[in-house]
Amino acid sequence: MSKNEKRYDTDVTQIAFITNRKTLVAACDYLQAPDLDGDPDKCPASLHARYSRIKINVTDFDKEPSVFLSYNLEPSEIRLLYQKICMLNMTDRDFEWGTTKDFSSFGSNRMEMIKVTRQPKRNDQKVNYPWTIAITAGTSAGGKFQPEKSVKKFLSDDEIQKFFGDILAYISVWEITLGAPFIRNTIEPYKARRRKEQKARAKAKRQSGGNSYPPEAPDFEEFEDEPL
Numbered sequence: 001m002s003k004n005e006k007r008y009d010t011d012v013t014q015i016a017f018i019t020n021r022k023t024l025v026a027a028c029d030y031l032q033a034p035d036l037d038g039d040p041d042k043c044p045a046s047l048h049a050r051y052s053r054i055k056i057n058v059t060d061f062d063k064e065p066s067v068f069l070s071y072n073l074e075p076s077e078i079r080l081l082y083q084k085i086c087m088l089n090m091t092d093r094d095f096e097w098g099t100t101k102d103f104s105s106f107g108s109n110r111m112e113m114i115k116v117t118r119q120p121k122r123n124d125q126k127v128n129y130p131w132t133i134a135i136t137a138g139t140s141a142g143g144k145f146q147p148e149k150s151v152k153k154f155l156s157d158d159e160i161q162k163f164f165g166d167i168l169a170y171i172s173v174w175e176i177t178l179g180a181p182f183i184r185n186t187i188e189p190y191k192a193r194r195r196k197e198q199k200a201r202a203k204a205k206r207q208s209g210g211n212s213y214p215p216e217a218p219d220f221e222e223f224e225d226e227p228l
Contacts, residue, residue, distance in 0.1 A: 023061065028055040032048065055071070077099070082164040110138075135150065
């Protein structure tokens with residue numbers, strides 16, 4: 001173990017990691033339960049709060065000093081990537097996916113970028129580590145991204161599928177654990193109140209004579225089914 005490698009402190013929220021003597025990639029739980037008061041930027045019945053994320057950490061121990069960068073991905077982005085990874089691992093296709101965060105709305109010129117790429121062949125030769133997770137941090141100058149630090153981790157087909165598979169399994173358990181009480185205590189009572197209010201409005205409308213339809217649907221079990 002190198003001197004720099006010892007400086008990495010394991011996060012108690014760490015879900016999955018892959019490491020060697022030079023680099024490490026890890027995923028940590030930064031998920032947040034939904035806001036019961038509602039969020040205008042999320043569906044009211046979403047199982048995740050507005051800033052519910054999985055933090056991807058990549059560390060390069062081979063540099064002096066070691067470089068550590070992180071990027072927050074939404075649970076839906078984790079699902080999307082895992083599905084693509086599973087499909088692509090059965091092919092020889094290249095792949096590139098990335099997203100950028102601009103913090104100008106928070107009064108900062110800081111920018112972050114993550115890229116997940118796959119290049120199964122180099123110089124017509126199959127490679128053992130076709131996948132790359134790369135994170136770059138920098139600033140925005142004149143509307144252009146100016147990189148300052150970058151770090152990357154090379155992964156095999158099996159490694160990246162296991163890595164994102166473990167994250168997705170954790171998210172699923174988290175959603176069941178936090179989602180069940182949310183649905184039971186918040187969504188279902190709301191639906192019950194809505195049904196009650198709908199029935200009350202329909203009853204008031206019938207009593208006021210504003211509805212020409214019969215008050216109740218006929219019970220078809222009372223009719224005899226006779227052949228014509």
